Amino acid sequence: MLEVFALPFMQRALLAGLLVGATASYFGVFVVQRRMSFLGSGLAHAALGGVALGLFLDAEPLFVALPFTVLIALLIAWVRERTELGGDTAVGIFFSLSVALGVVLLALKSEYAADAMAFLFGSILAVTPADLWAMVLVALASLLTLPVWGRWAYATFDRDLARADRLPVLFDDYLLTAMVAAVVVSAVKVVGILLVAAFLVIPAASARLFARTFAQMTLFSILFGLFGVVAGLVLSYLYDVPSGATIILVESGIFLLSLLASPKT
Secondary structure, three states: OHHHHHOHHHHHHHHHHHHHHHHHHHHHHHHHHOOOHHHHHHHHHHHHHHHHHHHHOOOOHHHHHHHHHHHHHHHHHHHHHHOOOOHHHHHHHHHHHHHHHHHHHHHHOHHHHHHHHHHHHOOHHHOOHHHHHHHHHHHHHHHHOHHHHHHHHHHHHOHHHHHHOOOOHHHHHHHHHHHHHHHHHHHHHHHOOOOHHHHHHHHHHHHHOOOOOHHHHHHHHHHHHHHHHHHHHHHHHHHOOOHHHHHHHHHHHHHHHHHHHOOOO
16 A cells, blocks of 8 residues: 555655645644634635736746735635624635626637646645745744744634734734634645635534644644545545545545544534
8 A cells, every 4th residue: 555655746745645634734723613614615716816816927837826815815804803894704705806807818828728627626646845945934934834833723712802812812812813814725625615615614614523722623623634644645546536626535534434433412
C-alpha cells in the first residue's frame, strides 16, 4: 500500500492534502460552532473570481486568488459589522459579485476555461511546487494564530462576555474571517471550489459528536481531516476515481460512523 506514495506526484498530492486537511479542519471547528458554514461556501465561490483574475493576468492563480478572497472576506465582515444586513446577505452579495467577475474574465480569455475547470472540481494529483508554496504559507500563517485560539474559543461561546472582558473581539473576527478565506483558497486545488466547504465543515461536525471540550473538538477535527486525506488518496489511486471527491466521501463516511457511534445521538 505504501508504494502508492513512492511516486513523486503522489508525494506532492499527499503533502498538499495533509497541509490543507490540517488547516481546514483546525478552522472548521470555528466555522461549525459559529454557524458560519455558508461563509465557507461563499468564499469558495468567491475564489473563482480570484482564480479567473490570476488566469487573466497570466499569473499564478492561487497567489492572486489568495489576496482577492481575503479581501472579499474582510469586506463581508465589514458589511456585517457596519450595517443591519445579516451575514448571509453580505456573503450572498459578494459571492455573486465574485462569480460574475470570474465568468466575465474567463469569457475574455476563453483559452483558460479548461484551467478554471481544474479549480472547480479539484486536481490534487496535478499540484505544482507553486501550489505547494501557497499551501505552506497558509499553514505557517495558521500556526502563527495559535496564541489567538483561546480568544477565538472564548468569543465563540460567549461573545458578549468576551467584549465585557475587553478582548479585541472585532479584530479577532476579522482575523478569523481572513484566515478562513486563506484556507479556502489553499484547499481549492485539492478538492475544488464546489467541494471545499465540505472540507471545512465535515471533519469538525464529526468531531463535535464526540468531543467533550472545544480543545478535544479541535484535535479530533484535525485527526479526521488528516485521515480522510490519506484514505481518500489511496482509494482514489486504487480505483482510479477523482481524488478530491473521494476525500470528501471518506470524510462523509467518518461523519456517518460518528453519528451512529456518538453518545450524543
